[in-house]
Amino acid sequence: MSIATRKAQARERAKAIRAKLSANPNDFIRNWPGMEPSAVIAGYWPIQNEVDVRPLLKRLSQTHPIVLPVTPRDRLRLSFRRWTPECEMERGPFGTRHPVGAPSDGSGPLLPDVVLVPLLAFTRDGDRLGYGGGYYDATLAALKVEQPSLRSVGIAYAGQMVKLLPKEKTDIPLDYILTENGLITTHL
Numbered sequence: 001m002s003i004a005t006r007k008a009q010a011r012e013r014a015k016a017i018r019a020k021l022s023a024n025p026n027d028f029i030r031n032w033p034g035m036e037p038s039a040v041i042a043g044y045w046p047i048q049n050e051v052d053v054r055p056l057l058k059r060l061s062q063t064h065p066i067v068l069p070v071t072p073r074d075r076l077r078l079s080f081r082r083w084t085p086e087c088e089m090e091r092g093p094f095g096t097r098h099p100v101g102a103p104s105d106g107s108g109p110l111l112p113d114v115v116l117v118p119l120l121a122f123t124r125d126g127d128r129l130g131y132g133g134g135y136y137d138a139t140l141a142a143l144k145v146e147q148p149s150l151r152s153v154g155i156a157y158a159g160q161m162v163k164l165l166p167k168e169k170t171d172i173p174l175d176y177i178l179t180e181n182g183l184i185t186t187h188l
C-alpha cells in the first residue's frame with residue numbers, strides 16, 4: 001500500500017478518535033513550558049475538533065507578540081500576521097480564519113520563534129499527522145533555516161497519541177507536544 005493511502009487511512013481513524021476528546025483549556029495553560037518574553041509565538045485558529053488554543057493565546061498575548069498563519073492558495077509556505085485578542089478576523093481557505101491586515105507590523109516580516117502546530121495524531125517521538133496539505137512541514141523546514149532556534153510545539157489531546165505513523169522524508173518532527181496531561185519533550 002502506498003504511503004499516501006496509509007496516511008489517508010490514518011487520517012480517517014484519527015479524525016474519529018479526536019471527535020470524541022475534550023479537555024479543560026486551563027490545563028493547556030497550566031502545562032505551558034514558558035518561553036523568553038521576546039519570543040514571537042505563532043498560534044492557530046481552531047477548526048473542526050482541534051484543541052481550542054484561544055484561551056492559551058489570550059494568556060500568551062499578555063507577555064509575547066502573537067501571530068497567526070495565513071493559508072496561501074498557490075504555495076505551501078504559510079505567512080503570519082500579528083494577532084491580539086481584539087483583532088478582527090477574516091476567512092481563508094479550508095475554513096481557516098486569520099487576522100485582517102498587512103502580513104507584517106511594518107518592521108519587516110514577523111517571523112515566529114515558536115510555532116504551535118495543530119494535528120490529527122502524534123507519536124511520542126514527535127511524528128505528526130496533519131490534514132495532508134503539507135503546509136506545516138514546508139513552513140517549519142523553511143523557518144528552521146531562517147531561525148535556527150525555532151521551536152515547534154504540537155497541541156493535542158493526550159488521546160491523540162498513537163504508537164506509529166506513516167512517515168515521509170519531508171515530515172518534520174515536532175520538538176514538544178503540549179497536552180492537557182503535561183508537556184512531552186520529544187527528544188528525551
Ligand SMILES: Nc1nc2c(c(=O)[nH]1)N(C=O)[C@@H](CNc1ccc(C(=O)N[C@@H](CCC(=O)O)C(=O)O)cc1)CN2
Binds near residue numbers: 047078134
Ligand atoms: N486551525 C488550523 N489552521 C491551519 C491548519 C490546520 O491544520 N489547522 N493548516 C494545516 O495545514 C493550514 C491550513 N491547511 C488546511 C488544509 C486542509 C484542511 C482541511 O480541513 N481539510 C479537510 C478537507 C476540507 C476541504 O477540502 O475543504 C479534511 O482533510 O478533512 C484544513 C486546513 C494552516 N492553518
Ligand SMILES: Nc1ncnc2c1ncn2[C@@H]1O[C@H](COP(=O)(O)OP(=O)(O)OP(=O)(O)O)[C@@H](O)[C@H]1O
Binds near residue numbers: 130137139
Ligand atoms: N517542504 C516540502 N516541499 C514540498 N512538498 C512537501 C514539503 N513538505 C511536504 N510536502 C508534500 O506535501 C504533501 C502532504 O504532506 P503531509 O501528508 O505530511 O501533510 P500534513 O503534515 O498532514 O499536512 P499539514 O501540514 O498541512 O497539516 C506530501 O505529498 C508531501 O510530500
